[in-house]
Amino acid sequence: MKYTDIAIIGGGLAGSTAAVMLGRAGVPAVLVDPHRAYPPDFRIEKLGGHEQIARLQSTGLADAVLRRATHDGVNWIARYGVLLDKPPSLQFGIMYDDLVNTIRAEIPDQVETIVAKAASISASADRQRITLSNGERISARLAVIANGLNVGLRHALGIERKIVSRCHSVSIGFDLVPLGRAAFPFPALTYFSERPADRIPYITLFPIGSRMRANLFVYREADDPWLRELRRAPVETLNAALPRLKRLTGAFGVAGEIKIRPADLQVNSGYRRPGIVLVGDAFRTTCPVTGTGSDKVFTDVERLCNVHIPAWLATEGMDEAKMAAFYDDPVKTACDAWSEAKAYNFRKVSIDNGLHWRAQRLARFSMWFAKGQKRRLGNAFRRPRGLTARQAHPAE
Incomplete structure (x- = not known):
């Protein structure tokens, strides 16, 4: 013993x-x-x-963990193919x-x-x-x-x-690769669903080392044929569900294994x-x-x-x-x-079509757009004379 x-x-x-x-x-x-x-x-x-x-810091492990993780620094927020904001990010992949x-x-x-x-x-x-x-x-x-x-x-x-709540959501993970160019234009991206009927709250793209990792979340049953179709033809299925995503990503491919995990x-x-x-x-x-x-x-x-x-x-x-x-x-x-x-x-806020939740979605994205506008105006006022916006704020 x-x-x-x-x-x-x-x-x-x-x-x-x-x-x-x-x-x-x-x-x-x-x-x-x-x-x-x-x-x-x-x-x-x-x-x-x-x-x-x-x-994480309260456990005393933040230094060890964050040294191994990839910090993206800036996370683009977008919907309907429109960039709403580029806030500073404390995300670590x-x-x-x-x-x-x-x-x-x-x-x-x-x-x-x-x-x-x-x-x-x-x-x-x-x-x-x-x-x-x-x-x-x-x-x-x-x-x-x-x-x-x-x-x-x-x-x-x-x-x-x-x-x-059985199969409350389904998580999907894969690597996204840019086609015809060396890298994506963003450090990280959170792109929200264009239609509640697609049952997608959002997809988040973030770096882990040299890879661009994608985590896609959906509200579907574990045996939904849509998930099988995503495995069979991932790019076509993504483009059908989020047709304006490629305005921000450009042409992309899916690399490696697609992981799918239902969550109760x-x-x-x-x-x-x-x-x-x-x-x-x-x-x-x-x-x-x-x-x-x-x-x-x-x-x-x-x-x-x-x-x-x-x-x-x-x-x-x-x-x-x-x-x-x-x-x-x-x-x-x-x-x-x-x-x-x-x-x-x-x-509810992702897929419910009730009046209350439609209003919640509108308020949410209006808030992000307003924050983005405020950030852009602030950056313009802080821009040194003689510099373009790109020269003054290259991360954007």
């Missing part, structure tokens, strides 16, 4: 981040994951925005496996990583006993369940998963139990369209590792009341509620 304070089950974004934070704080911990190096996986491919980067493996490289040596699966767990208010697929056993004061969508362990504990919105019941705590997607899933998945992960792990685990370890036992302090943490619950509301709101 291996004894430790914290056993972390799952070494994706949540589990690996927790392992780093606990190890740096000197808390005895063991990380259990079936992969020595995290394999390619189509999940988060971009971090961005002041709030999200601030949440990084493939999910690179993100997780970069974080894993920061795990201190005193945190042991065991390459195996957690086969079973026996939970109590004292110690948690975990049996691994390789026959090893772990006794821990607390088990952190961070194994994402794998439900077997949770079901064995009596935790039930409920799908509250899922919640759990019966998770308030002694000795175990669920974080990230293991607790509650998010809609990738909103980009809030990493916000929830970083918030969960920061609150757990910086606030609750140190307090729990200071006294005996791991009863249900201690776990409740994490689940009821006001910072965590606010982030969860914000992410959930955004998932439903974004879908």
